[in-house]
Amino acid sequence: MEKFVILIWLCTATTLTPLNCKQIKTERVKFPDQYSCTIYGYTHSLKVIRDLGKDKINQHHLFTKFLCIPEQYIKKEEINA
Numbered sequence: 001m002e003k004f005v006i007l008i009w010l011c012t013a014t015t016l017t018p019l020n021c022k023q024i025k026t027e028r029v030k031f032p033d034q035y036s037c038t039i040y041g042y043t044h045s046l047k048v049i050r051d052l053g054k055d056k057i058n059q060h061h062l063f064t065k066f067l068c069i070p071e072q073y074i075k076k077e078e079i080n081a
Contacts, residue, residue, distance in 0.1 A: 001032065002033075002070050002071075002072075003030040003031065003032065003070070003071050004030070004031040004032075004033065004034055004036075004037040004068045004069060004070055004071065005028070005029075005030060005031070005037075005068070005069060005071045005074055006026055006029070006031070006037050006040060006041055006044075006066055006067070006068050006069075007023060007026075007066060007067045007069065007074075008023070008024050008026050008041065008044060008045065008048075008064060008065070008066040009021040009022060009023050009024065009064065009065050009066070010022055010024050010048065010062060010063075010064055011062065011063050011064070011065055012060050012061050012062050012063075013061055013063075014061050021065065024048065024064075026044060030071060031068065034068055037068035038068055041066035041068060044066075045064040045066060048064055049062075049063075049064065
């Protein structure tokens with residue numbers, strides 16, 4: 001059965017600057033399916049946003065994005081970033 005890994009980025013974007021994203025560390029879990037990975041992505045993103053706080057999110061125009069991908073399609077370096 002195919003396993004999935006997640007990559008999550010913290011991004012900032014304004015009308016004056018281009019999209020700028022940096023991969024953030026996450027638990028290195030292999031998810032059994034796309035659904036489980038996606039639920040984790042939204043849950044973890046919410047935690048990141050709450051931990052950063054309203055002021056920092058608003059000041060720097062921060063948001064998260066994530067990608068759940070079958071582990072066979074990802075390079076080992078990306079998983080360990």
